[in-house]
Amino acid sequence: MTMNQVRMQFGEPDYEHPWVGSPPITRWDYPDYSVFFEFEMVLISVVHR
Template sequence: MSTYKAFILPVLLSVLCGLPTFAAAETLSIIDAPANSTTGIPRPGRGMTMQQVEAAFGSPRQKMAPVGEPPITRWVYEQYTVHFEHDRVIHSAVHHQMQKP
């Protein structure tokens, strides 16, 4: 019985002492970040062709070479990047702007 108490007491104390570290948490709040939604910055929609994107939004600042199979190509515009699979838009994402504290 004394061996049991000698084992349980240190374990119980270490668990109780460690609880405050689990209870502490931080809240991260991102304010005024551009939304990657249809209500955010206007950008190409899924399914558009490369020709349609260039006609509607102009030439990108940079055209990245295709990578992988199927080939994924990125076009970088001022405020967003467009991702293509073959010649069709699969995703477009607004660039994150770092805020000064």
């Protein structure tokens, strides 16, 4: 799933962290979970506890 697909399905994140590292890893925070991307593709999503 791409960044655009996540945005279309789940809406705007509460916060978009700037990318870090090489390859670039980006984190988007939603109220109950975070989504991690490598370049434009989802790596994993994590539920907040």
